[in-house]
Amino acid sequence: MIVSENVGEALLQTLYAQRALPRGDELLTHVSDLTKCLRDVAYRRRGYTPAPFTPSELAKFAIGHAYEENAAKTLREAGHEVQENVVVAGFGLDTGHPDFIVDRALLVETKTTDGGAVYPKSHKRAGELKEVSVNHAIQASAYALELELPKAIVLVKHAGYNHDEMAHVIEPEDYREQIEHLARQVVALTGPDMPLPPAVPPSSDVVPYDSCDYCKWYICHENPHHAESTPL
Ligand code: SF4
Secondary structure, eight states: OOOOTTHHHHHHHHHHHHHTOOOSOTTSOBGGGGGSOHHHHHHHHTTOOOOOOOHHHHHHHHHHHHHHHHHHHHHHHTTOOEEESOOOOBTTBSBOOOSEEETTTEEEEEEEOSSOSBOOTTSTTTTOBOOOOHHHHHHHHHHHHHTTOSEEEEEEEOOSSSOOEEEEEEOGGGGHHHHHHHHHHHHHHOSTTSOOOOOOOOOSSSSSSSOGGGOSOTTSTTSTTOOOOOOO
């Protein structure tokens, strides 16, 4: 490698380009679609091109991947059997990628968030520990139910004043009915030959987890960054 004064920028560009590569299964239905806006899923399944993630967003995702890899590696080094790269379909959906399975009994989904583990001073529940996100619980439960695993854990690494880790234990059966309902909707309403599903208002508390503010489908009229970009 020739080291020039631009080597730092070149390294960053390589990281951004590699992190931005599509997975190649965009046209399929995913277990993670259960908690997304149906219109978001429909755009992807039509083969439309979303606005690209920013370098900052890509770096944030890289932290999430690294946390997942570290948790799996650490548990393996502690003597547990850890299965990674498992592919799970189920509930009529085409595919899904759970983070890892521990000792053939426990489904683990890892999440990283900028938010702290307790509600901030400005919140009416200031100081209380946050519960698990229902969307994270649904996703973990769908994998666990399909794999016939009795328990799931959503392992969350918070940020903020500190880096608290929370291990939320989930009873997958508690979410079965909801998962079946959501999966029917994804399968029935997001296909490329279907009418475009209705837009949903932004919210961080209910489905969809990502609000329109963060959505990359600028073609959608609900998106605050709306632009009549040309699909495909
Ligand atoms: S902008 Fe909002 S309504 Fe439109 S696709 Fe995105 S999340 Fe759905």
